[in-house]
Amino acid sequence: MKRTTLFFTILSALTLTSCDVHFGNIHYDVPWWVIAIPTGIILFAVYIIGGIILSKNEYVCPHCNKTFSPKWWKAAYSIHLNSDRVLKCPHCKKRSLCKIKRVIK
Ligand SMILES: [Zn+2]
Incomplete structure (x- = not known):
């Protein structure tokens, strides 16, 4: 399930990436990876930072x-309902x- 979700997330991110960039009146035709790679880096950074923040709870x-603090990658990828997590x-x-x-800030 997790691998399927990850696969379709990456696939949709790559297919939804536009190759036409309009900056004002100037039109650029850029390869798909110029947009996809920074987007992937930003999404991965948000995943890591969010997981680190959530793992402090x-x-x-x-x-x-018993109380416990999850690992950052488990906290980032877990299913949640409000602030409670599976x-x-x-x-x-x-x-x-x-x-x-407890929320540790
Ligand atoms: Zn238990």
């Missing part, structure tokens, strides 16, 4: 009631919707 497992508890190894306990 503490979440409570509904099964064992995470795998490192203590009991069960995946569930974990409520946020």
Whole structure:
């Protein structure tokens, strides 16, 4: 599921990239990678920065009631409902919707 989502996200980003650039009255015909590569770099930077910020939060497992902070890549890619996230508890190894306990700024 995650790989399929990632594949179609990258595919749609590449197919939606325009090769015609209009800057004022000047028209540029640029190759697709001139737009796609900076876009990918920006999206990847947002993914990393968002994950690092989200990984500073503490979440409570509904099964064992223990708190934990997820790794940044797991926090960035997890399904969320408001501020609660579907995470795998490192203590009991069960995946569930974990409520946020504390927001560390
Ligand atoms: Zn747990």
